[in-house]
Amino acid sequence: MFLRMPEFPRYATLADKIGWWLVRALCVAVLLFLLAPILVMVPLSFSDSSFLTYPIPGWSLKWYRNLFQAEEWTRATRNSFIVAPSATVIATVLGTMAAVGLSRTEFRFKGLLMAVLISPMVVPLIVVGVATYLYFAPLGLADSYLGLIIVHAALGAPFVLTTVLATLAGFNHNLVRASLSLGETPLRTFFRVTLPVIAPGVISGALFAFATSFDEVVVTLFLAGAEQTTLPRQMFTGIRENISPTIAAVATLLIIFTTCLLLALEWLRGRRR
Numbered sequence: 662m663f664l665r666m667p668e669f670p671r672y673a674t675l676a677d678k679i680g681w682w683l684v685r686a687l688c689v690a691v692l693l694f695l696l697a698p699i700l701v702m703v704p705l706s707f708s709d710s711s712f713l714t715y716p717i718p719g720w721s722l723k724w725y726r727n728l729f730q731a732e733e734w735t736r737a738t739r740n741s742f743i744v745a746p747s748a749t750v751i752a753t754v755l756g757t758m759a760a761v762g763l764s765r766t767e768f769r770f771k772g773l774l775m776a777v778l779i780s781p782m783v784v785p786l787i788v789v790g791v792a793t794y795l796y797f798a799p800l801g802l803a804d805s806y807l808g809l810i811i812v813h814a815a816l817g818a819p820f821v822l823t824t825v826l827a828t829l830a831g832f833n834h835n836l837v838r839a840s841l842s843l844g845e846t847p848l849r850t851f852f853r854v855t856l857p858v859i860a861p862g863v864i865s866g867a868l869f870a871f872a873t874s875f876d877e878v879v880v881t882l883f884l885a886g887a888e889q890t891t892l893p894r895q896m897f898t899g900i901r902e903n904i905s906p907t908i909a910a911v912a913t914l915l916i917i918f919t920t921c922l923l924l925a926l927e928w929l930r931g932r933r934r
Contacts, residue, residue, distance in 0.1 A: 699916060706909035713906055724910040734907065736888075737895035743806065744891060745874040748813035752870040755814070756821025757863055761855065763822075764829040779819040789816070790883035797884065804886030812880050817870025824869065828862025868922055 705713050709721035728734050759778060763771065781789065793812050794803055802808030832855070840850040856863070878893035885894060892911065899908050 702909045702912045706913040724906045727907050728910050737890050737892045741892040747810045748874040749871040751814035752817035753867040756818040760825035781816050782819045786879040790880040794883040813874035817873045820869035821866030824866035825862045828859045
């Protein structure tokens, strides 16, 4: 059972036992401290008050109704589910292709190329936002879905690349050689041999790319127009101009959504093992 007393070794002293319990109590306290700001939002989303305050005067679902009925929130939700899946597909395809190519070949500047490919993970987002706006504006891609999708795909591709590369580290390339020796084409070999084996890594990378695109707000502030406002940008606008309890309802749904993503990633990690 979870609460069963641990079986200490015979040589464990009283100080060792006390230390064991203190470490675990400290871990629980740190976990509660990190989760408290998140969990505070959940009761506020069911408040019937127009202000985010405690104690809660009454309970209501009106802020959830406002989320699904107000035009600005429905438009932002629709835009998020247009941009994030599109960017995820592009990032998954490009990241998987790059990972497969890098895992099969060795060349002089491979490390430099890897650094360039994963650079969107380490470059500050404010720099990415300014640079992409200055580059996309003359091309007419600013204030457009296409420009937003391209940048979000570039931000998510490194996560796919690193995840698939980690999966390919344990891949047996003799399977590919055997398939090619039996007359299969490289393309059919990839889809029938390589992809089924690395699928957990590809899906994990795709989930990371989706979460990156769905939660991104800094670059969106630079590239998105009024018609391309995503859910995180709408939340940012609501906090800056007029704090509405609808934000608490959105935050609660995003907490549930993120938890489901993490559970899916944990399940995929178990499958990969």
